[in-house]
Amino acid sequence: MKTIRGKLLVYFLVFVVLFQVTSISIFISSNELTKSYHDSFQRFLLLNSISQKSEDLYSETKIVVTESNSDNEKDYFDAKQRLESEKDRLESSFDDANKIEIKNYINLIETFIHETELTVGFVLRDDIEFYTAHLEEARTASDYIQEAALEIIDVELTDYQSFYQNLQERNENFLLFTVFLFVTTILLAVFFALWFSKGITQPINKLAHAAKEVSEGDLLGDPVEIQSNDELKLLGNAFNDMRGDIHKLVEEIKDQSELDRLLKEMELKHLQNQxxxxxxxxxxxxxxxxxxxxxxxxxxxxxxxxxxxxxxxxxxxxxxxxxxxxxxxxxxxxxxxxxxxxxxxxxxxxxxxxxxxxxxxxxxxxxxxxxxxxxxxxxxxxxxxxxxxxxxxxxxxxxxxxxxxxxxxxxxxxxxxxxxxxxxxxxxxxxxxxxxxxxxxxxxxxxxxxxxxxxxxxxxxxxxxxxxxxxxxxxxxxxx
Known part of the structure; x- marks a missing residue:
């Protein structure tokens, strides 16, 4: 047999689970949007960083050409190491949508690094003709890197605009979903409240009506029928049994009273007349x-x-x-x-x-x-x-x-x-x-x-x- 307390606990758990599932869904969706936004922003920063580090590497290369010493060479290698690290990050940051452009961009960075290495190598060999030519190639590659970065950023911005529009649509959908969830929750709460209260008040009203009939002396009314299978059904069955027992008891008392009256009447008449x-x-x-x-x-x-x-x-x-x-x-x-x-x-x-x-x-x-x-x-x-x-x-x-x-x-x-x-x-x-x-x-x-x-x-x-x-x-x- 179910109990009223058990029903309340089930309804409460259903609403809790519903809200938890909704909250988790909203959190996952928001987290995905945040991650997408974060990845896009990080790519912008990475392209900007590569552009900056390529400029730094070219500057260090020129310094090595003009003033060749161990300190300048160390700075060059540090700059080259930083650019290579950023290149490695670039390879894992972009998805397949811009794969060709990124691959060309990475090749361009590798060419630029290679040209700076050749320039420094010929500086160390003191071959002025070759390191001058390779320095010029490095400068050209650095310029290409800047231009390619701008192009990739432009492509990313184009994609970001689509992403932003999608974000706007999703925000609007979230607003509609929130309104829908609020209205649905209110309706469900009202429905369950009315349904649950009806399951309690209707049997109680039946019992109250039957109790009023009993108080007015009607012990032969229709039995109270309660459809639920909780304590109220037990109460209704107990009330029906009680009313039946009272009716039987009253009838027995009436019969016994009538019998006693007749016996006493016969006894007194008998005593009167003997x-x-x-x-x-x-x-x-x-x-x-x-x-x-x-x-x-x-x-x-x-x-x-x-x-x-x-x-x-x-x-x-x-x-x-x-x-x-x-x-x-x-x-x-x-x-x-x-x-x-x-x-x-x-x-x-x-x-x-x-x-x-x-x-x-x-x-x-x-x-x-x-x-x-x-x-x-x-x-x-x-x-x-x-x-x-x-x-x-x-x-x-x-x-x-x-x-x-x-x-x-x-x-x-x-x-x-x-x-x-x-x-x-x-x-x-x-x-x-x-x-x-x-x-x-x-x-x-x-x-x-x-x-x-x-x-x-x-x-x-x-x-x-x-x-x-x-x-x-x-x-x-x-x-x-």
């Missing part, structure tokens, strides 16, 4: 005996209590009720049990009336009192005491249901508070609602876990304490 047959049988049996032994007033009171209890338990479970209504139901339940068990069971109420305005889920207190009776007092032959206490500390209203019954161990307490398993043992006779159900509904109502405490000791009794936030009355009605 009335323990044993409880009804005992109550009706009591009513029958009361009707036989007493007059209709006590029976009527008992029937009213039963009716109130049943009406409350069969009410709309999703609606909150005031704590005062719950207390009235508990009073009726107390009345029913007192009629059934006479003095075997005693009930105590310690209620702060200022706390009764707070709203709680329906069937909160009566299942707790019934739980204390069934599992705490009913099993004791001597009976016992059940107490309902309501008071306020700070922003919390405490509801305590206490009994002096058989109690329970810590494992059972932890099980009730942690909802480890269904509270099958703690199910009431009249409503079918157990302690765990009450605690769970309070947790859902107030959106907190710490809503109940249980204190119990085997053989000494149990205290169940509900902690109801006062602000809880501002919450929406509990919905199963």
């Amino acid at each position: 009335i323990n047959p044993h409880f009804l049988f005992n109550t009706l049996n009591t009513l029958s005996k009361m009707a036989y032994l007493e007059d209709a007033k006590s029976t009527s009171r008992l029937i009213d209590s039963v009716a109130t209890l049943l009406r409350h338990s069969l009410g709309e479970i999703g609606k909150n009720v005031s704590l005062r209504d719950e207390v009235e139901v508990v009073r009726d339940y107390f009345h029913i049990q007192k009629v059934r068990f006479s003095e075997r069971v005693r009930f105590k109420l310690d209620i702060d009336e200022s706390c009764l305005a707070v709203e709680v889920p329906r069937l909160t207190l009566q299942p707790l009192v019934e739980n204390a009776f069934i599992h705490g007092i009913e099993e004791k032959e001597e009976g016992g005491v059940i107490q309902l206490k309501i008071y306020q500390t700070g922003e919390i209203i405490h509801v305590e249901v206490s009994d002096d019954g058989v109690g329970m161990d810590q494992e059972k307490i932890s099980q009730l508070l942690s909802q480890a398993k269904p509270d099958e043992e703690h199910v009431g006779h009249s409503t079918g609602i157990g302690l765990s159900n009450v605690i769970r509904r309070l947790q859902l109502q107030y959106q907190k876990e710490d809503v109940a405490d249980i204190e119990s000791e085997l053989g000494k009794g149990t205290t169940i304490r509900l902690k109801l936030p006062i602000q809880g009355e501002k919450h929406a009605n509990f919905n199963s």
Whole structure:
């Protein structure tokens, strides 16, 4: 997989290589022009030097003729040596274009040198006739050398004019090439910048658009397709997978939520509508005996209590009720049990009336009192005491249901508070609602876990304490 960093490095290297090749080409071309110019100029200097040294050699030859001594002869040989060196340079300096002229010119220089040698030789032999003739030949050759040098320079100047024109054309071409290179570089830079930025911004725009769709709740949009094979493609694939996973998760949550809602609705309706047959049988049996032994007033009171209890338990479970209504139901339940068990069971109420305005889920207190009776007092032959206490500390209203019954161990307490398993043992006779159900509904109502405490000791009794936030009355009605 290519990376964005790798692409940037490749583009950078391409531009660097392009500029380096261009720079090297310009340098080589300029170097060739400079060398051509330098060679031409050096030939001019060499021809001028040969002309000057031929004049020097002729002058030294005349001096030897007029004043023959060792010093003059040494100067002559030095001058001749210098001219011969320049002649050797001349042979390697000119190309084939002027080969014939240069060859003739070199022959002329050799003839001139030869004539000076003959002149000096005859001077040493003191042959005045011959050295005079050869000196004249040397002078003539020297003149020819000067004229030939001028002709060669003229030819070189003609060639140089063509070279100069070519140089001018090349300079103009260099200017055009520079402008072309500048424009081309700008266009290429703009093209690559647009192309590269498009390769980045287009996928990012697609991702941004898809992210906006997700933020608006559209999890079924078209997948983001990114054509590049760099990190952006990996990001696009990861986004598509993430959106698919979110959609699956949301659907699973919706399904689970719907399932939970239906199950809770069925459970609550089932709990609403179930009335323990044993409880009804005992109550009706009591009513029958009361009707036989007493007059209709006590029976009527008992029937009213039963009716109130049943009406409350069969009410709309999703609606909150005031704590005062719950207390009235508990009073009726107390009345029913007192009629059934006479003095075997005693009930105590310690209620702060200022706390009764707070709203709680329906069937909160009566299942707790019934739980204390069934599992705490009913099993004791001597009976016992059940107490309902309501008071306020700070922003919390405490509801305590206490009994002096058989109690329970810590494992059972932890099980009730942690909802480890269904509270099958703690199910009431009249409503079918157990302690765990009450605690769970309070947790859902107030959106907190710490809503109940249980204190119990085997053989000494149990205290169940509900902690109801006062602000809880501002919450929406509990919905199963």
